[in-house]
């Protein structure tokens with residue numbers, strides 16, 4: 001066991017209120033590409049302003065839908081990794097001892113839930129829910145009905161679902177994710193801030209820390225006196241601030257860190 005992990009296991013053993021903040025690196029070993037990694041990151045292949053904005057959706061709904069349906073199908077085709085399972089087990093372990101563990105993620109996949117975590121705060125929305133572009137009312141849509149599959153390379157526009165909103169009948173459905181320039185879901189963000197203000201320990205896994213306001217969340221807890229552990233194979237702007245920076249991956253470091261619990 002590395003000395004980083006050994007020191008971190010002591011913090012884990014002492015902490016009764018924990019927040020785990022995750023980004024795209026959390027799901028990388030499940031086979032979901034990150035946004036900014038040099039070889040595989042989605043933003044290396046696609047420009048965010050072409051795909052993750054309301055302007056892009058209004059200008060080219062076919063392209064934006066195709067991208068989100070492809071990602072939903074990709075996520076459905078993969079499994080949670082050992083890191084997701086370790087977090088789920090840790091949450092159950094603390095709950096059984098009157099402690100608490102809150103998971104707040106920038107990820108739009110459902111791998112934390114499938115790894116056993118409950119009440120996950122999705123700060124950037126979900127790939128598996130939809131809402132009206134105009135009035136915001138939730139709507140239903142089955143991405144599998146499009147015929148788009150995970151193994152097909154995302155390279156062209158194949159699909160436009162013009163599903164009208166049942167409520168206002170004017171708008172069409174859009175993915176229920178946070179696009180650039182949009183606010184985070186108020187309830188999820190407030191719940192994350194509240195959990196961070198009370199946390200004894202915060203573990204940040206697999207985020208480049210380049211997208212606000214999620215990137216500032218660990219600092220709220222740090223300023224309130226919480227210990228901070230970061231797990232990321234590449235150092236970030238948070239690494240120097242963290243009490244312990246573990247230069248390893250989610251699926252390797254989390255089970256090691258939680259070996260006494262999981």
Ligand code: OAD
Pocket residue numbers: 022023024025026028029034035036037041048052106107124178179180205206207208209210211231232233234236248249250251
């Ligand atoms: P990024 O793609 O920016 O960063 C992924 C991070 O994960 C990097 O720091 C990698 O070093 C790290 N990483 C890679 N593999 C890992 C592994 N196996 N284990 C642990 N860490 C690993 O992803 P995010 O920080 O999540 O927003 O990106 C934030 C937001 O930017 C996303 O939610 C998305 C994107 O634009 C929107 O679409 C609004």
